[in-house]
Amino acid sequence: MHSFVYRANALLTFAVMVLAFMCAMASLSDNLNSLSPSAQLQVLNVNWFQKSTQGNDEVSMTLNISANLQSLFTWNTKQVFAFLTAEYETPKNSLNQVSLWDGIIPSKEHAKFSIHTTNKYRFTDQGCNLLGKQYNLTLHWHVMPKTGKMFADKLVMTGFRLPEEYR
Amino acid sequence: MDWQGQKLAEQLMQILLVGFAVVAFAAGYALGSFQMMLLIYASGVVITTLITVPNWPFYNRHTLKWLDPREAEKHPKPQIASSSSKKKSNKK
Numbered sequence: 001m002h003s004f005v006y007r008a009n010a011l012l013t014f015a016v017m018v019l020a021f022m023c024a025m026a027s028l029s030d031n032l033n034s035l036s037p038s039a040q041l042q043v044l045n046v047n048w049f050q051k052s053t054q055g056n057d058e059v060s061m062t063l064n065i066s067a068n069l070q071s072l073f074t075w076n077t078k079q080v081f082a083f084l085t086a087e088y089e090t091p092k093n094s095l096n097q098v099s100l101w102d103g104i105i106p107s108k109e110h111a112k113f114s115i116h117t118t119n120k121y122r123f124t125d126q127g128c129n130l131l132g133k134q135y136n137l138t139l140h141w142h143v144m145p146k147t148g149k150m151f152a153d154k155l156v157m158t159g160f161r162l163p164e165e166y167r
Numbered sequence: 168m169d170w171q172g173q174k175l176a177e178q179l180m181q182i183l184l185v186g187f188a189v190v191a192f193a194a195g196y197a198l199g200s201f202q203m204m205l206l207i208y209a210s211g212v213v214i215t216t217l218i219t220v221p222n223w224p225f226y227n228r229h230t231l232k233w234l235d236p237r238e239a240e241k242h243p244k245p246q247i248a249s250s251s252s253k254k255k256s257n258k259k
Contacts, residue, residue: 002173007220011180015212018188022208025192026201075199146201 026076027148033074039067041084041137041157047118049130049167057130059123059162065101065139066114072143073108080105081142086123086160088135098123100137132164172226180219187211 047060065084072080083102090096100119105111140154168176187208195204 004220004222007176007180008216010177011184011212011216011220014181015184015215018184019208022188022192022204026195026204029196075196075201 023147027145030074030076030145030148030151034071035153036071037067037069037141037153037155039065039069039139039155039157041065041139043137043160044116046163046167049163049165051128051166052124055128057125057128059130060118061123062116062118063101064114064116067112067139069105069111069141070108072141073111076145076147078144078146079107080111081144083140085138085140086135087138087156088130088133090125090127090129092127092129096125097138098125130162131166133162135160135162168222168226169229169231171229176219176226180215183215183218184212187215 042064044062044064047062049057049059052058063084067082069080069082081102081104084100085097086100087095087097099121100123101115101117102120103115105113136156136158137160138154138156140152143151188211191204191207191211194207195201
């Protein structure tokens with residue numbers, strides 16, 4: 001503490017270390033949050049079901065996604081990234097996951113939503129395995145914090161089935 | 168600053184920063200606002216800088232007593248004796 005510069009340096013270093021500790025505490029406080037998200041998924045219509053020029057099956061469908069992810073938000077949440085995947089099994093792969101839709105939820109007010117949309121990304125298979133296929137629709141979410149650890153979880157909905165014939 | 172003042176400045180700095188951090192965290196958590204926590208802490212850092220870094224007079228209350236120059240002349244520094252080095256050279 002001998003000179004002005006010495007004291008200023010010591011203060012700055014200590015202040016930054018204390019800030020890092022505060023951010024760690026903020027991240028730990030996220031564990032105190034009790035989560036209760038809910039979601040409902042419906043396939044309203046299969047618009048078309050064809051073989052693409054590459055020889056792979058391709059489907060287009062209209063979905064209704066309604067969810068309430070408000071309980072995921074804490075004071076330390078920057079945004080929630082949510083995406084919907086279709087999951088099914090084929091002889092070649094034990095798990096195929098195709099992302100159909102995603103969205104960024106920037107705040108708690110936007111976290112209760114109901115969306116009526118066609119799939120944002122193509123539902124394409126590696127081959128021709130989709131005729132009459134049973135699949136699950138899974139809503140995943142990643143809770144991105146302002147500082148600290150990111151939490152991810154999902155909600156699986158089973159019981160969906162593709163048509164037996166091309167349309 | 169004198170020695171006591173330096174010790175006081177260091178202690179004050181640590182206590183003030185930790186205190187502001189606790190207040191900032193509690194306020195941010197209660198209000199549910201991360202931005203509020205950072206704002207309170209940043210203003211706390213500025214206030215602590217203003218209190219501990221400049222050389223305020225209250226840090227200089229226990230002034231160092233330097234030896235008076237006239238007193239120093241009465242007690243000269245001891246000289247290294249030159250006779251011992253002469254003896255060594257003769258023995259060679």
